[in-house]
Amino acid sequence: MTQDTMPRSQSAPDRLRARYRDYLSRPFFDYFVILSVVGLITAVGAVMVLSSSTTWSALDSGVWTQGVRHMIFLSVGYMALWLALWMRPVLxxxxxxxxxxxxxVLLVAVLIPGVGTGLVESGARSWLVLGPFTFQPSELAKVTLAVWGAHHLSDRGPIRHWLNNPFMHYSAVTVLIVALILQQPDLGMAAVCLSVAGLVLVFAGIPGRFIIGIGGAFGLLALGTAIFSALRGNGEGNYRTHRIEVYRDALLGDFDDVRGKAFQSYQGFLSLAEGGTSGVGPGQSRAKWFYLPEAKNDFIFAIIGEETGLVGGTIVILLFGALGIVGLRCAMRSADPFLKLLAATLTAGVVSQAFVNIGYVVGLLPVTGIQLPMISSGGSSAIITIGSMGLLASAARHEPEAVSTMQSYGRPAIDRFLWLREPDPAGSQGSVAHQNRPTRRPAEAVTRRPRPGSPPPADAHQAQRPTRPSGGSVTGGATPRRLPRSGGPSRTDRHHTRRRG
Known part of the structure; x- marks a missing residue:
């Protein structure tokens, strides 16, 4: 065999592409990647909250108080994730x-004076006190808009009227929830809920150009109004105008008030610059020593950039990017309309919130005050976001390939460890066992085979004997019996008379 006729070995790039396609074709790829990415993101959040909160915790009770408290919330969030995986989609x-x-009801209760708190601390009455913990209903609102929107719009019928249709119903509910959040006032969370609602409408099939056009028009109008008011007035006491001014300075790289309105953004820039490529090391941040406000909340990405450098910040961005790609892939592979819409909305909502937070920390977007999902310190935010990722993993678990593989080969090891049941092939449409259960018609007679040697029932001959209806025909389609002639005995009677004679 000559050298030209010998089979050539596959090159390294081709082997890598083949291995990559092999991993993508596996039935549990999306499910395992979602759980792994969520675990890595929460691990990064636990380490960074523990590092960035030591100085502020030392002023209260102990150095590790805030970090331990955040880990407790992460544990509760993983319990919510397990519960979301355990529940059937129909439930x-x-x-x-x-x-x-x-x-x-919770959003209305937050607005009641004496019930809702947080107006003095953060400028918005957004929290409810539940014993030693506080709860933010607006965090629940963004997940509610995704779940209820997927439920209401997944099985919609044909639109018969432009006003009375599922899209208008969902828009009315969104307006009510956003209006309640604006009354707190919490502009950042209202923008997040509006983005989630817009994503639900887009994925549900409404033409996206209308949403982009209307949203862009309102955005340009708000931006123009803020810039015009900043140019006309001095801007004192108007924090929205200050944010626009700081955003302009961040884009130009020239802060004119580093000790006032631009103090937080300027300190975030210094933290990122000091981190460099590899960072100053875990726990070695200088900005957390009372230089950077909200170091463990809104601006925790600046601490990540300072302690882990460009490498650590890039890893966090890649993790959220992988979550977005796999989550949208799960939505496209899902055969259930409800799970398809739910997976797409939850994925886009969490990933867009993450990139908005990172965007205003690095100066590409105005500061909105929203947290970095699953990384920033927070009780209700961490619990609800991790629980929503359980819904996303449940959608990946109900992909047709995953369901058929579990039916043939059993559950994977992670499901057996978590005591999860096999997924229902019917998805959100109901139990397959209930749908395939044979039903008996009301008029259908139940016949049982008699035991050997047992006498037939007393009404057996009557049940088999056709009955004569009032119309003169026999029911059941059987051959009619010949009736005796009037005025004389029948053939059977004459036969018995001759035998007796």
């Missing part, structure tokens, strides 16, 4: 409307 759909009612 999630049944709980969508009660969840909406509870969310609206």
């Amino acid at each position: 999630i759909r049944r709980l969508a409307t009660p969840l909406l009612v509870v969310t609206i």
Whole structure:
């Protein structure tokens, strides 16, 4: 065999592409990647909150108080993730409307003076006190809009009127929830809820150009109004105008008030610059020593950039990017309309919030005050966001390939460890066992085979004997019996008479 006729070995790039396609084709790829990425992001958050909160915790009770408290919330969030994986999709759909009612009641309760708190601390009455913990209903509202929107819009029928249709119903509910959040006032969370609602409408099939056009028009109008008011007035006391001014300075790289309104953004820039490529090392941040406000919350990405450098910040961005790609891939592979819409909305909502937070820390977007999902310190935010990732993992677990593989080969090791049941192939449409259960018609007679040697029932001959209806025909389609002639005995009677004679 000559050298030209010998089979050539596959090159290294081709082997890598083949291995990559092999991993993508595996039935549990999306499920495992979602759980792994969520675990890595929360691990990064636990380490960074523990590092960035030591100085502020030392002023209260102990050095590790805030870090331990955040780990407790992460544990509760993983319990919510397990519960979301354990619930059937049909149960999630049944709980969508009660969840909406509870969310609206909590948003109304937050506005009651003496019930809602946080107006003095953060400028917005957004929290409810539940014993030693505080709860933010607006965090629940963004997940409620995704779950109820997927439930209400997934099985919609044809639109018969432009006003009375599922899209208008969902838009009316969104306006009510956003209006309640604006009354707190919490502009950042209202923008997040509006973005989630817009994503639900886009993924549900409404033409995206209308949403982009209307949103862009309102955005340009708000931006123009803020810039015009900043040019006309001095801007004192108007924090929205200050944010626009700081955003302009961040884009130009020239802060004119580094000790006033631009102090936080300027300190975030210094932290990122000091980190360089590899960072100053875990726990060695200088900005957390009372230089950077909200170091463990809104601007925690600046601490990540300072302690881990460009490498650590890039890893965090890649983790959220992988979550977005796999989550949208799960939505495209799902055969259930409810799970498809739910997976796409939850993925886009969490990833867009993450990139908005990173964007205003690095100066590409105005500061909105929203947290970095699953990384920033927070009780209700961490619990609800991790729980929503359980819903996303449940959608990946109900992909057709994953369901068929579990039916043939059993559950994977992670499901056996978590005591999870096999997924329902019917998804959110109901139990397959209930749908495939044979039903008996009311008029259908039940016949049982008699035991050997047992006498036939007394009414057996009567049940088999055709009955004569009032119309003169025999029911059941059987051959009619010949009736005796009037005025004389029948053939059977004459036969018995001759035998007796």
